[in-house]
Amino acid sequence: MSGEPSSQPRSGAQAVERALSVLRCVETDNYGVGITELAQRTGLTVSTAHRLARTLVEAGLLHQDPRTERYLLGPALVVLGRKAEQRLGYQQALPLLEELAEVTGESINLGIRARHEVRVVLDVVSQQPLRFSQAPGSRVPMHVSAMGKCLLAHGGDIDGEIARLGELVAATHRTITDRDQLRAELELVRERGWALNDEERNPGVRAIAAPVIRSDGGLVAAVAIQGPTVRITDDRLPELAELLEGTTRRIAPLLTAPLTR
Structure with a gap:
């Protein structure tokens, strides 16, 4: 530069x-x-x-x-971060994510929007030897992330959200890089309430995520369950989606800051 x-x-x-x-x-x-x-x-x-x-x-x-x-x-920044974590409700949300990790056996993330990316705020690592996790502070392009798809689908006008993303860069051969295909995917996410990242960022890794929406309609975050494809199989998706829905519903009242674009 x-x-x-x-x-x-x-x-x-x-x-x-x-x-x-x-x-x-x-x-x-x-x-x-x-x-x-x-x-x-x-x-x-x-x-x-x-x-x-x-x-x-x-x-x-x-x-x-x-x-x-x-x-x-x-x-x-340590002091500021701890104060923010407590005020924004992340500290109270962590035990619920730990509970979800114990029930599913997989790694759990809570993420928020950071412009055109998802920023991981909380991370609970699976106890399985074969696992996938993302440390707090990690940033991921929204179109290759299950959490990102949730934030896009529930963030407002889908066409406007896609337009603001710019180029849809491929991370793997399964990444959605076609805007019409991404639009259809986000409409499905909005309809069924959860999103799937099917090896679209890392080969061999799947993630399922759901949005955290407050009672007043404010979108505050997304929560993801992620792990190897050998464990997050199609037949597990309904069960995991139900567990996610229960967790996000309990987390929603704890988080205070609405998402910004």
């Missing part, structure tokens, strides 16, 4: 967007990011990236490793 244009006016909103881009960049790298790499990834000049990084370090939102000088997420 090129450096920032010198003619672009500075504003408070622009500064916030740049700071957020720095945080997102560091978030995706478990080993930290150096200042030159940070500037390249965000499209900022080195001096601007350094100034923003230092400000975020002072606020505790970033931490700079004194040995490597690389930037990592900071301790203040």
Whole structure:
């Protein structure tokens, strides 16, 4: 990416967007990011990236490793995250996801919308030796995710939702990349109340998901059961869908923040 244009006016909103881009960049790298790499990834000049990084370090939102000088997420985010987890109801929802994992024997995720992706918020890992899980913070394109399909199908006008996705990139040979086919799939999800990811992101992995909808109609999240195709078979889908429906109905009153696009 090129450096920032010198003619672009500075504003408070622009500064916030740049700071957020720095945080997102560091978030995706478990080993930290150096200042030159940070500037390249965000499209900022080195001096601007350094100034923003230092400000975020002072606020505790970033931490700079004194040995490597690389930037990592900071301790203040732990405090903020725990407060948000409690206020938004995720802390109360976790035991219900653990119960679902125990009953099904599979990994469970709760995800929310992050623009054109699903962000995993909660994860309960299966105790089976052969399993599939996604760590909290993971992001997945919506069209290759059972949770994403739920969020799209119940997020409003289906055609508008599909149009906002942009190109439907294939992750496997089973990924839906045709818009008409995706529209039909989302209409089916809306009709039956659950979505299936049938090896559309990872070969050998299936997921079934249902939306979390409050009594006032607000869409707040989606919950998925995921595992190997040898266990999540067609004959199990009705049972898993029923278990999902019961779990999402119990979780819905606990979650307070409606989804944003």
